[in-house]
Amino acid sequence: MDEFMQAAIDEARKGLAQGGIPIGSVIVHQNRIIGRGHNQRVQQGSAILHGEMAAFEQAGRQPASVYQESVLYTTLSPCAMCSGAILLYGIPRVVIGENQTFMGEEVLLRERGVELSVIQDQTCIGLMDDFIATNPELWYEDIGV
Amino acid sequence: MDEFMQAAIDEARKGLAQGGIPIGSVIVHQNRIIGRGHNQRVQQGSAILHGEMAAFEQAGRQPASVYQESVLYTTLSPCAMCSGAILLYGIPRVVIGENQTFMGEEVLLRERGVELSVIQDQTCIGLMDDFIATNPELWYEDIGV
Numbered sequence: 698m699d700e701f702m703q704a705a706i707d708e709a710r711k712g713l714a715q716g717g718i719p720i721g722s723v724i725v726h727q728n729r730i731i732g733r734g735h736n737q738r739v740q741q742g743s744a745i746l747h748g749e750m751a752a753f754e755q756a757g758r759q760p761a762s763v764y765q766e767s768v769l770y771t772t773l774s775p776c777a778m779c780s781g782a783i784l785l786y787g788i789p790r791v792v793i794g795e796n797q798t799f800m801g802e803e804v805l806l807r808e809r810g811v812e813l814s815v816i817q818d819q820t821c822i823g824l825m826d827d828f829i830a831t832n833p834e835l836w837y838e839d840i841g842v
Numbered sequence: 843m844d845e846f847m848q849a850a851i852d853e854a855r856k857g858l859a860q861g862g863i864p865i866g867s868v869i870v871h872q873n874r875i876i877g878r879g880h881n882q883r884v885q886q887g888s889a890i891l892h893g894e895m896a897a898f899e900q901a902g903r904q905p906a907s908v909y910q911e912s913v914l915y916t917t918l919s920p921c922a923m924c925s926g927a928i929l930l931y932g933i934p935r936v937v938i939g940e941n942q943t944f945m946g947e948e949v950l951l952r953e954r955g956v957e958l959s960v961i962q963d964q965t966c967i968g969l970m971d972d973f974i975a976t977n978p979e980l981w982y983e984d985i986g987v
Contacts, residue, residue: 744903759889778923778927781925782923785985838905
């Protein structure tokens with residue numbers, strides 16, 4: 698397992714242990730994690746702190762040049778909001794844990810030139826499968842359904 | 843002036859008075875403001891709290907049915923991130939103060955069926971023109987340029 702995807706999974710597990718939705722993300726610049734986070738819907742009552750957004754927020758204000766050299770790792774295919782943040786900041790590459798339990802805006806990201814690698818990691822799939830089975834309302838709320 | 847666009851402009855002015863980027867937004871459900879906010883890049887060092895995102899965050903966790911009946915007002919054409927949040931939550935209508943100083947993802951939003959009304963309000967244009975002229979670095983940071 699790639700150390701950065703492992704860090705994203707660690708974030709997802711941290712969220713789960715807090716009673717939250719198990720999705721985590723890290724942003725990596727020049728082989729160093731500059732931002733990390735996990736979904737905060739339950740923990741902070743947040744409508745915007747998905748895992749990826751939490752990682753952007755923790756990275757804080759960065760120059761455009763840093764984003765444009767960064768790789769974002771996320772345990773789950775990024776939704777429209779998180780994909781929009783990826784496009785806003787010009788993140789050139791996204792590594793996705795899985796897109797079997799939820800397919801985000803991968804077509805749009807690819808159309809705009811973002812390089813995507815989808816791992817289909819069994820740990821990521823298992824985390825979401827279990828969560829959706831036991832907390833369907835929470836999950837559907839998180840994706841606006 | 844529509845009372846809800848006026849509320850978005852009031853938010854933008856509040857942000858400006860705090861030394862921030864003057865963009866404001868409100869989310870309206872059944873003729874009542876359920877969320878309001880302004881850009882927090884300067885005030886909170888935030889990379890994700892654009893005006894629209896701040897309004898979503900202040901609205902808090904809402905059922906999908908509420909978003910799907912809401913109108914979002916924003917003083918400026920929504921960027922990729924904020925447009926993504928609009929799409930995630932299925933906001934059907936967006937009223938935009940202006941798109942002369944910045945053109946956001948209006949084509950994408952329209953393609954996905956969101957109804958947009960662009961007012962080209964001189965107050966909104968003036969707020970951004972003045973801000974960009976005096977703080978260009980801050981503005982370009984906010985849109986990832």
